[in-house]
Amino acid sequence: MxxxxxxxxxxxxxxxxxxxxxxxxxxxxxxxxxxxxxxKGLYLLPEKMCEGTLERGMVTQVLPQVRSAEDGSGRRGGGESFSFSCYVHTSSNASLWGRAQVRPVFHEQWVESYRGSGDHRIISVSADGIEALAQLEADDAVAALFVPCVPPVIPPYNASAPYAVITEVSVSGDTEATGRTLGQALTDIAYSLTEHAYELAECKKARNFPEELPRYEDS
The missing domain is CATH 1.20.5 (Single alpha-helices involved in coiled-coils or other helix-helix interfaces)
Incomplete structure (x- = not known):
């Protein structure tokens, strides 16, 4: 060559x-x-959502990684009929949804509404008059909070009824966590929504919310 x-x-x-x-x-x-x-869908969400009540890190503890995601929030009514909602929808079948609302409700009735027929396993914690619970064996994972609240105005027909800010946060579809870990993450989100709604609803009694509620593993 x-x-x-x-x-x-x-x-x-x-x-x-x-x-x-x-x-x-x-x-x-x-x-x-x-x-x-x-x-990277979840990581493209804002660092804080829903008027600052929901952090992106909270979402990534609950929802799996997806192609895209969107968030939103809204307020309705005022005083004894106030509600605040927050959601994260994803391109998969996973969604996170929460709502805090002021309603006339007895504590016992609230608890029983989650206990149902006894098929649901409930774990709960409380501190300073605030109670939280989580359903560990529901079709959709759920966490809920109860905080007594006296609205600025109460209708005469409900004058004798006790009022509270009641919050429910649920997740549907695939989840990043399961069991008690998932229940704790949803409860932390519910707690943040509750504290925000309590202030927005102008509940009469000033309340110092603890930095966080006791952990379920400690209960």
Whole structure:
């Protein structure tokens, strides 16, 4: 083989190798982009949502990684009929939803509404007149909070009824956590919504909410 033929063969091999490396680089970039697009949905949510009550870190404890997600919140009514809602919907079948509302309700009735026929396993904690519970064996995982509240105005027909801010947070579809861990995460979200709603509803009795409620594992 003369030098010219050898040089042409070397150049051709080098060009072929360069093309292979370039193709591999493009594949990695496309694959990496697809990976980011597929699982980064939750991390593209705002750091704080729902008027600052819901942190992104709370969401990632509950919902699995998805392609895309959206959040939202809303207020309705005022005083004895006030409600505040918060949600995160995802491109998969997983969703997180919560609502805190002021309602006339007896504590015993509230508890029984979650205990149901006895098929649901309930865990609960309380502190400073605030009670939280979680259903561990429901079709959709649920956490709820109860905080007594005296609205600024009470209708005459409910003058003797006790009022409270009652909050429920639930998750449907696939979840990142399960069991007691999931119940704790949902309860922490419910607690944050409750504290916010208590202030917005202008409940008469000033209340110092603890930094957090006791953990379920300690109960």
């Amino acid at each position: 003369d030098k010219s033929a050898w040089r042409r063969g070397t150049i051709a091999s080098w060009e072929s190798g360069k093309g292979f490396l370039l193709g591999l680089l493009i594949l990695c970039l496309v694959g990496g982009g697809t990976w980011l697009f597929t699982i």
